[in-house]
Amino acid sequence: MIITKAKKFAEKAHQGQLRKISGTPYFTHLENVALTLFNAGFSNNVVAAGYLHDIIEDTKVTKLQISNLFGNEVVELVLANSENKSLEWEERKNETIEKAKTASLEIKALIAADKLDNTSDLLKQHRLHGDEVWSYFNRGFDKQAWYYQNLLEAVYYGLDNSEVPSYFIDVKRNIEELFGGF
Numbered sequence: 452m453i454i455t456k457a458k459k460f461a462e463k464a465h466q467g468q469l470r471k472i473s474g475t476p477y478f479t480h481l482e483n484v485a486l487t488l489f490n491a492g493f494s495n496n497v498v499a500a501g502y503l504h505d506i507i508e509d510t511k512v513t514k515l516q517i518s519n520l521f522g523n524e525v526v527e528l529v530l531a532n533s534e535n536k537s538l539e540w541e542e543r544k545n546e547t548i549e550k551a552k553t554a555s556l557e558i559k560a561l562i563a564a565d566k567l568d569n570t571s572d573l574l575k576q577h578r579l580h581g582d583e584v585w586s587y588f589n590r591g592f593d594k595q596a597w598y599y600q601n602l603l604e605a606v607y608y609g610l611d612n613s614e615v616p617s618y619f620i621d622v623k624r625n626i627e628e629l630f631g632g633f
């Protein structure tokens with residue numbers, strides 16, 4: 452089944468990689484993202500993309516390999532969630548925000564599931580370590596606030612209230628708690 456195959460493939464490809472603040476295996480993040488999408492009732496392909504969403508950006512695995520192993524829909528979802536790391540942080544985050552505005556519900560759902568785990572982790576780490584957490588990232592508090600707030604607006608943009616998955620509310624609450632209301 453595609454979910455199990457994606458899980459095993461991602462675990463192997465990201466082996467040895469750690470999350471920046473907690474130092475836990477990177478795979479824990481992929482598991483959390485996939486689980487959020489599964490619990491929200493998304494298709495097997497979307498859940499598989501949850502496991503694979505950082506694989507092109509952060510490992511040596513290529514889009515051709517993902518396409519051959521998991522098919523077109525999965526590779527498109529993964530590519531939609533991949534940034535061009537050769538660009539400056541501001542430029543690539545701006546590109547991510549702009550693309551998210553007109554993305555499909557499935558792509559928006561993947562972005563929001565990713566941000567749910569990142570912001571939940573940030574809240575937990577901030578309670579433990581305070582503002583030191585921002586030093587782990589390429590940009591500090593102000594730019595992280597700009598990124599998360601604008602990306603959240605972008606994923607809500609164009610969606611009918613009736614199709615917004617319930618966990619989007621949790622992302623919004625986390626972002627407000629981390630960065631204040633907006």
Ligand SMILES: Nc1nc2c(ncn2[C@@H]2O[C@H](COP(=O)(O)OP(=O)(O)O)[C@@H](OP(=O)(O)OP(=O)(O)O)[C@H]2O)c(=O)[nH]1
Nearest residue numbers: 470471472473474532540565569570572573587588589590
């Ligand atoms: N909260 C948290 N985030 C961590 C941790 N370790 C790695 N990250 C990743 O760090 C990224 C943000 O770091 P930055 O320094 O601002 O950006 P960059 O890696 O893209 O240059 C997030 O990715 P992103 O830009 O949001 O997108 P994506 O790469 O996850 O798709 C997040 O996935 C961690 O311990 N806690």
